[in-house]
Amino acid sequence: MWIRLGVMAFAGGLGAALANRGIVIFHDGLRPAVTELIEGRMPRSQLAPIAFSTCFGLILVFGIPFTLASTVILSHALWLGTDIIGTWLPGPFEKNGAWKSRLGLLGSIALGALYGTMLVLGLQGFILLNDRLPVNIHLSIGEIARPVIFTLAAYPALTVAYQYGLKHGLVAFLLTLIIRQLASKLGLAHPDTWALLTGLALLMSHAIQEGRREPAPKDSFLIPLEQLKRIRSHLPWIVVLGATYALASNLAVLMEGPQSLLALAHGDRLAAIHFTIARAISFLPLRTMSALTTGVFLMDGLGFAPTLGLVAPNAAIAALAGGIVITVEAISLVWIAGFFSRYPCYLKVVNNIRTAMTKLLEVASLVGGMVAANQMAPGLGFFAVAGLYLLNETAGSPVMRSAVGPVAVILVGITLNILAFLHLM
Amino acid sequence: MIKINVSGLAAREIANKVSEVAGDDVAVHIVTDIAGAKEVAQGEADYYFGACATGGGGALSMAIAILGYGACFTVSTAGKLPREDEIQRAVANGVKAFGFTSDHVDSAVPLIMKAILDARSSKG
Numbered sequence: 001m002w003i004r005l006g007v008m009a010f011a012g013g014l015g016a017a018l019a020n021r022g023i024v025i026f027h028d029g030l031r032p033a034v035t036e037l038i039e040g041r042m043p044r045s046q047l048a049p050i051a052f053s054t055c056f057g058l059i060l061v062f063g064i065p066f067t068l069a070s071t072v073i074l075s076h077a078l079w080l081g082t083d084i085i086g087t088w089l090p091g092p093f094e095k096n097g098a099w100k101s102r103l104g105l106l107g108s109i110a111l112g113a114l115y116g117t118m119l120v121l122g123l124q125g126f127i128l129l130n131d132r133l134p135v136n137i138h139l140s141i142g143e144i145a146r147p148v149i150f151t152l153a154a155y156p157a158l159t160v161a162y163q164y165g166l167k168h169g170l171v172a173f174l175l176t177l178i179i180r181q182l183a184s185k186l187g188l189a190h191p192d193t194w195a196l197l198t199g200l201a202l203l204m205s206h207a208i209q210e211g212r213r214e215p216a217p218k219d220s221f222l223i224p225l226e227q228l229k230r231i232r233s234h235l236p237w238i239v240v241l242g243a244t245y246a247l248a249s250n251l252a253v254l255m256e257g258p259q260s261l262l263a264l265a266h267g268d269r270l271a272a273i274h275f276t277i278a279r280a281i282s283f284l285p286l287r288t289m290s291a292l293t294t295g296v297f298l299m300d301g302l303g304f305a306p307t308l309g310l311v312a313p314n315a316a317i318a319a320l321a322g323g324i325v326i327t328v329e330a331i332s333l334v335w336i337a338g339f340f341s342r343y344p345c346y347l348k349v350v351n352n353i354r355t356a357m358t359k360l361l362e363v364a365s366l367v368g369g370m371v372a373a374n375q376m377a378p379g380l381g382f383f384a385v386a387g388l389y390l391l392n393e394t395a396g397s398p399v400m401r402s403a404v405g406p407v408a409v410i411l412v413g414i415t416l417n418i419l420a421f422l423h424l425m
Numbered sequence: 426m427i428k429i430n431v432s433g434l435a436a437r438e439i440a441n442k443v444s445e446v447a448g449d450d451v452a453v454h455i456v457t458d459i460a461g462a463k464e465v466a467q468g469e470a471d472y473y474f475g476a477c478a479t480g481g482g483g484a485l486s487m488a489i490a491i492l493g494y495g496a497c498f499t500v501s502t503a504g505k506l507p508r509e510d511e512i513q514r515a516v517a518n519g520v521k522a523f524g525f526t527s528d529h530v531d532s533a534v535p536l537i538m539k540a541i542l543d544a545r546s547s548k549g
Contacts, residue, residue: 028477029499029524032489041494057504217460286483289459293490340459347457355434358478358527397528400478400503 004253005120008073011244011254012116013109015079015299019086020108022093023234024241026079026299028290029054030087035227035294037093044087044094051087055080061399061407066258068126069141069406070265073119075245075256075306079299081119085111120253134420137413140375144368144405145266148259151360152274153180153192156199158356163348164206172202196274203349210345217344223334227295231330238297238330239323242305246322249309256306258402259361269310276307282354285340285347288333302329302336362401369405373412384412427451427541430461433475433484435527442534443474447542458487465521466491472541473522476530478503484524492522500525500533507533509540516540 018024022038025031033050036042063077089111090096090104130136157176161169180195188194231238248254255261260275280303287298300306305322312318340347366389374381388408392399399407419425429451431440440453454461454470464470465488473492477483485497498515500523501507507529515523516537525533 028483028486029502032486032494032497036494053505054499054502057502061504283483286458286486289490290486293486344457344460347459351433351457354478354483355527358434396506396532397526398504398506400526401528402478403503 001124004251005117007244007248007251007253008078008116008120009113010116011248012078012082012119013113014241014244015082016085016108016112016115017105018237018241018299019083020089020091020105021086022091022296023237024297024299025086026076026083027051027055027058028286028298030083031290031294031296031298034087034296037087038295040093044090048088051084055084062258062403065403065406065410066261067119067123068410069144070255070261071123071127071138072252072261072265073123073254074258074261075254075300077119078116078254081115082112082299085115133417134425135376135413135416137376137410140372141406141409141413142266143372143375144365144409145262145268147364147368147371148262148361149266149268149271150192151364152259152271152278153195153199155278155353155356155360156196156203158360159349159352160199160203160206162352162355164210168206172199175199175202190270193270193274207345207349211343214343214345216342223337224293224295227292228334230295231291231297231333234297235327235330238301239327241299242301242326242329243319243323245300245305246309246312246325247315247319249306249322250312250315250318254306256300256303258365259357260306260310264310273307273310276303276310278353278357280304280307282350282357284336284350288336288340292333292337297330301326304329358402365402365405367405369409372405372409376409376413377416381412384408384415427472427545428470429453429472429474430456430464430470431474432456432458432461432487433524433527434477435530436476438527438530439474439476439534442530443538446535446538450542451538459491462488462491462522471521474534474537475522475524476527477524478527484526485522488522488524496520497522497524500537501529502526503528507536509536512536512540513543516544 022034025034030051033047037047059077059080063074066074067077086108089107090100092101130138153176157169157173160172176195176199179198180191183191183194252264255264256276257279260272263272263275287302291297304325308321308325309318312321370382370385373385385408389404392404431453436455440455443453461473465473473488475484489497498520503526523537
């Protein structure tokens with residue numbers, strides 16, 4: 001508990017300080033606005049409300065529900081908060097004197113650390129409270145994880161379908177299914193991993209064929225050298241960030257995405273590792289270009305620090321590996337950007353992987369949410385979650401589709417406890 | 426004829442929605458985000474639409490890189506629904522690239538298309 005608190009306080013303080021100095025930002029949409037601030041085209045008074053409006057809603061409808069549902073903190077809950085803290089406090093880019101900037105830095109560290117601590121304590125409080133309630137939400141909420149974990153192997157086949165048509169997609173899907181069944185029949189460990197690898201091999205063979213046929217684009221992307229230099233000059237801080245992130249992942253305190261978070265909370269570390277890799281790959285060109293064009297680095301780097309945190313056998317190795325991998329990521333930005341501008345078909349592949357993973361999460365977390373709610377309240381659970389999902393649609397989807405499952409389960413749980421308290425159950 | 430480039434998460438849904446709303450007044454192309462924004466920068470296309478899971482993030486980062494921050498507008502994010510007045514103002518201010526979450530395709534696209542078509546017809 002104390003180690004968790006310490007790591008999260010440190011991560012919070014570090015994240016807010018880096019956001020305050022304009023060195024690293026988590027939210028992809030906020031990063032370019034921070035560049036506007038750094039280069040003097042936007043005052044901080046204008047940036048702060050943008051930061052709040054882009055980040056706060058996402059914490060509320062995405063970061064917090066998945067955190068409460070899994071008892072592991074979703075990285076969005078932490079880093080979006082530190083984005084807000086760091087951008088609100090005065091920094092080095094305004095003409096308000098060095099002392100005010102220094103005060104802003106200290107304030108960022110203090111508030112960020114406080115925020116990280118509050119997240120851990122809040123989550124712990126929620127768990128303790130739950131144990132004393134008539135209906136314990138956590139006993140059922142693990143059900144959300146199961147469909148999410150087992151849909152992992154479907155994303156390569158879906159990507160094939162999106163990019164190369166339904167026929168190829170269907171073939172890839174059936175082959176994935178057959179290999180999974182064979183592996184399971186032959187008693188191999190991790191049949192889902194075999195299925196996933198089959199799907200990925202098929203996707204790669206399609207992509208390589210398309211890559212060979214595809215003519216190279218005439219104009220390549222011009223690397224903004226100034227921005228690259230800015231990122232490289234901050235490398236020592238980026239190393240500390242990568243080490244912290246990998247450490248927190250290794251301790252299972254913090255996780256990068258909803259899929260890996262649910263897998264980790266469910267005790268399936270291998271699936272969590274697969275998810276971190278898939279998500280990192282699916283965001284590769286986007287994150288690379290975002291960093292290169294803004295000169296502001298990414299809080300989760302290119303996404304492989306959490307992977308290594310999960311793979312590492314202990315905390316010390318996790319921190320070391322995290323520091324190394326984020327350095328490699330920062331150094332290879334130009335190379336990666338070059339690769340994707342030379343081969344647009346791979347750019348399409350990773351974008352389609354992102355679509356496939358998002359859609360799968362939407363389906364799986366809804367189904368999981370229905371099953372979880374129904375375990376708490378047979379009959380009522382199915383009714384309530386399906387109804388809430390469609391009500392959310394009718395309202396124009398204020399809650400993200402992928403988060404409706406967990407949000408609905410938590411709401412159902414709260415309602416059931418109120419009913420139990422009123423002796424209506 | 427208005428040329429619109431579409432990219433990102435659920436690009437096909439966005440393209441279908443654009444055609445559904447605007448019919449023959451527009452030509453929609455599904456492209457990669459880099460190519461899509463570049464064509465707008467070179468004047469070969471008029472607008473760029475992109476979506477991502479959270480809005481603002483992945484949807485526009487390439488467009489912002491290529492077109493500049495001022496030419497891009499985040500229509501909706503998770504927890505923030507699209508608003509007609511904001512979109513109208515953005516179009517009037519010359520915004521070329523619009524980003525929203527993939528959840529809000531059905532609500533955002535009609536509002537953006539309406540703003541664009543209104544602006545065209547008032548210009549004459």
